[in-house]
Amino acid sequence: MVHRIEQERRRFEQQRRLIYRIAGVLGVLAILYAQYSNLIDTHLSYLYRAVYAINHIVFASLCVLIVWYLARQRISVERLERLMLVVFTLQSLGFNGIIPAVFLPTPAEMFIDAVGDDIWFLLIICILAIHIYDIRRGALIAIGVFVASFAVVLVQVVRWNMLGVDMANSERVVSIYLMAGALLGFLIILSVYRAQAERLRVEYELMTNIAYTDALTGLANRRRLYEELNRLIASADRHGQGFCVCLFDLDYFKQLNDQQGHLVGDQVLCAVAKTVPQHLRAVDHFGRWGGEEFVVLLPQTHVHDAQIAMERVRLALHTITLPNAPVISASFGVTEYLPGDSSEAILHRADQAMYVAKTSGRDQVVLHGERLEAWRV
Missing domain, CATH: 3.30.70.270 (Reverse transcriptase/Diguanylate cyclase domain)
Incomplete structure (x- = not known):
């Protein structure tokens, strides 16, 4: 039983390594495309484009480093996942929250940015937190990151409301974040149910194994x-x-x-x-x-x-x-x-x-x- 569990654990770890290597390669391609869009979008300020160019270089280098470490098996998957969570959280709060709020002057631009990738990137981080940690700690981290990102958006929306600027797009941005929050809550509830179902399944298998297996030899009793x-x-x-x-x-x-x-x-x-x-x-x-x-x-x-x-x-x-x-x-x-x-x-x-x-x-x-x-x- 223990040997079979260890085999399953190793196979699952190899699958995770392969998935993350593929995700790393796709991440580099996505960053290259984002940098290309950043270069051809001439209406943005040079400072905004320079800040994002530096971020893209750092992020792409990190993806390449992750793929290389995974290929060489020089880092455990668990340590890699925690590192990814920290980096993605900083990336989301900084370059998908604070910096766009500073550099994008209109609600319409912020709406397009949120619909384009901000909210999806934020949800990926929240799902990763629920996956890495136990359900209670993961849910607290996910909710904390979401609330911090939403707070940045609300501050900007309140400022726009005080100035009377483009109320329609402001409401759209808030609606998108509220729907994402509802989706996150649904995912947390599903994770709780799944964790309980998995615990019951494991307990049932252990009880069955104890009931039908000879303790000394591991044979059928x-x-x-x-x-x-x-x-x-x-x-x-x-x-x-x-x-x-x-x-x-x-x-x-x-x-x-x-x-x-x-x-x-x-x-x-x-x-x-x-x-x-x-x-x-x-x-x-x-x-x-x-x-x-x-x-x-x-x-x-x-x-x-x-x-x-x-x-x-x-x-x-x-x-x-x-x-x-x-x-x-x-x-x-x-x-x-x-x-x-x-x-x-x-x-x-x-x-x-x-x-x-x-x-x-x-x-x-x-x-x-x-x-x-x-x-x-």
Whole structure:
């Protein structure tokens, strides 16, 4: 479970790195286009154009640096995201808020600027804050940045209202920010619901994993094996697909625990849990029945094929080498499903065959009925 989570985390981090590299390249292209528009817009003052030209150079250089660091993997994604949030916040408050309010003298120009990119850039920052931090802290940062940006706009709008300048466009700018605020609130609510749903999903998976997994070996436990067995029985009754069940017990395991201690015994159990699946099919089910007993369920398998498979597993156990542990062996009992069998009936037959294997020499695979009559006599 932990290994799978770590794999998912690494894969997700690689995806994030790729996305940010693509975003960095697109960001450079967008900045180049913005600088081109800045150069050809001759009605703006030289000071305004110079300030934005310097900003574009710095911002484009930062994008190139981010792409390079991501390609070289010299910075963690989490650290990069926090750096981006700080830079974007300063960019939004400064070059999408304060500077335009100072240099753009009319509400119409400010309306065009807000519709063009200011409000969208601000919302991207707010979404990034919600993504990076926990929902409460992210929401506070997002709301704080939005309120600060909106305050700059309101100050300018109030000044225009006092001067009686272009009231229609002033109202439009305020309306745009109010709609963006409503969208931000909606995104925060969705983030809260998503966080709660994700927490419940993770808790459910953890509870399921605990309920159906053997704590020591990480294999399916008895409850999971019973479910899989009943599923195979239902499939066999419905579609006529036979299967086999094998119970095997490690030989002399009690003596090993008594002589070497439970720590060595646990190491043996974990080694068996790791070795056996390497010699089974992907469709087979393998789990710990309890103590030193294990169960293998073999779907769509004839009894003699199951015998061959278990013989392969028996020999594989001999290859396990552990300090302070003797050669590992096991006694196997194999049986096949018969029409009308219950889970208890088929497990009882497998257990009988395993008992025959143990009482007639150990370290062998016995089919139910193969030596059972001779053993009873």
